[in-house]
Amino acid sequence: MSYRIPFNKAGLTGNEFRYITEAIERGHISGDGAFTQKCHVFLEQALGVRKAFLTTSCTHALEMAALLLNLGPGDEVIVPSFTFVSTVNAFVLRGARPVFADIRPDTLNLDESRLARLLGPRTRAVVPVHYAGVGCEMDAILELARAHGAVVVEDNAHGLFGKYRGQYLGTFGAFGALSFHETKNFTCGEGGALLVNDERYLERAEIVREKGTDRGRFFRGQVDKYTWVDVGSSYLPSDILAAFLYAHLEARAAIQARRRRVWEYYHAHLADWARGRGVRLPVVPAHSEQPYHMFYLLLPSLGERQALIAHLRARGILAVFHYLPLHLSEMGRRFGGRPGDCPVTEDVSDRLLRLPFYNDLGEDDQALVVSAIRECA
Numbered sequence: 556m557s558y559r560i561p562f563n564k565a566g567l568t569g570n571e572f573r574y575i576t577e578a579i580e581r582g583h584i585s586g587d588g589a590f591t592q593k594c595h596v597f598l599e600q601a602l603g604v605r606k607a608f609l610t611t612s613c614t615h616a617l618e619m620a621a622l623l624l625n626l627g628p629g630d631e632v633i634v635p636s637f638t639f640v641s642t643v644n645a646f647v648l649r650g651a652r653p654v655f656a657d658i659r660p661d662t663l664n665l666d667e668s669r670l671a672r673l674l675g676p677r678t679r680a681v682v683p684v685h686y687a688g689v690g691c692e693m694d695a696i697l698e699l700a701r702a703h704g705a706v707v708v709e710d711n712a713h714g715l716f717g718k719y720r721g722q723y724l725g726t727f728g729a730f731g732a733l734s735f736h737e738t739k740n741f742t743c744g745e746g747g748a749l750l751v752n753d754e755r756y757l758e759r760a761e762i763v764r765e766k767g768t769d770r771g772r773f774f775r776g777q778v779d780k781y782t783w784v785d786v787g788s789s790y791l792p793s794d795i796l797a798a799f800l801y802a803h804l805e806a807r808a809a810i811q812a813r814r815r816r817v818w819e820y821y822h823a824h825l826a827d828w829a830r831g832r833g834v835r836l837p838v839v840p841a842h843s844e845q846p847y848h849m850f851y852l853l854l855p856s857l858g859e860r861q862a863l864i865a866h867l868r869a870r871g872i873l874a875v876f877h878y879l880p881l882h883l884s885e886m887g888r889r890f891g892g893r894p895g896d897c898p899v900t901e902d903v904s905d906r907l908l909r910l911p912f913y914n915d916l917g918e919d920d921q922a923l924v925v926s927a928i929r930e931c932a
Contacts, residue, residue, distance in 0.1 A: 586791025
């Protein structure tokens with residue numbers, strides 16, 4: 556079914572095809588070409604991180620972090636139940652056991668007040684997810700994790716260029732994982748990046764990303780041949796994808812300005828309606844700077860959420876729900892998940908509705924979305 560106003564639509568900045576052509580003409584379209592390096596430098600300089608590595612997805616960035624931490628059976632990783640399955644799968648693939656955490660009722664981020672009771676002698680990592688690009692309470696999370704000897708891996712799929720207390724998200728933990736999926740602010744269709752903030756992992760991260768070889772050393776002339784030296788996999792995206800992505804990254808200011816306008820239009824035109832209907836709009840604490848990744852509504856009940864989805868769909872507008880509680884999934888139950896373990900997650904999952912949100916969404920279309928929402932009794 557086609558929609559008058561889709562939930563998401565990939566946009567162009569103007570230089571994508573020129574850069575892709577340039578990549579092809581250079582004769583290097585596999586991984587780590589000229590545009591991959593441009594993306595690395597851009598992210599490192601913009602965020603102030605030690606090293607950025609483009610990957611084929613945020614999932615693969617998280618898998619790299621799990622490999623670098625040498626996780627295995629007997630290890631535990633604390634993850635929010637309210638997240639995408641990749642946040643958990645990356646660590647389960649190494650044999651680690653997920654320990655599901657509940658979320659805060661305001662920002663929908665990992666609830667740091669409940670973290671201490673989940674930390675134990677087997678905890679190796681804590682994975683905060685910056686939901687909707689609003690930063691988790693990183694001060695408390697870092698303090699608790701360090702006290703228990705656990706490493707923090709930030710799942711920052713939503714939050715590139717968002718900040719917590721003036722510092723960029725993805726730069727607090729030992730690792731930060733980014734997404735460049737087509738639903739994200741900056742995209743190449745499918746892609747991601749691993750930010751390495753702890754120098755202890757820098758050299759090995761390059762090896763793991765290069766299929767476990769020291770190929771990077773070979774190209775720098777540090778060895779006369781490269782060979783298999785560690786575990787690893789194929790995490791390098793094509794330089795064609797990097798060329799597309801670089802066009803988006805260099806248009807950062809324009810993209811963020813567009814998305815801010817979209818977010819603020821929804822907020823301004825739905826605030827009074829929401830107050831009168833018992834609907835909650837997104838919460839952004841004063842100490843957070845969001846990147847305007849999404850706009851959601853928290854309806855009073857599951858029934859009202861489903862009714863609004865159907866109402867909008869009948870008018871050619873696609874609005875969608877979001878994560879189902881991972882601890883209640885078939886796989887989550889195998890790891891001990893039970894109803895009632897994460898009550899806020901279970902409640903929010905039934906009531907959350909995401910509105911259409913993309914770079915080129917114009918005010919005329921937003922006005923149609925708002926009008927249709929206001930029609931719904």
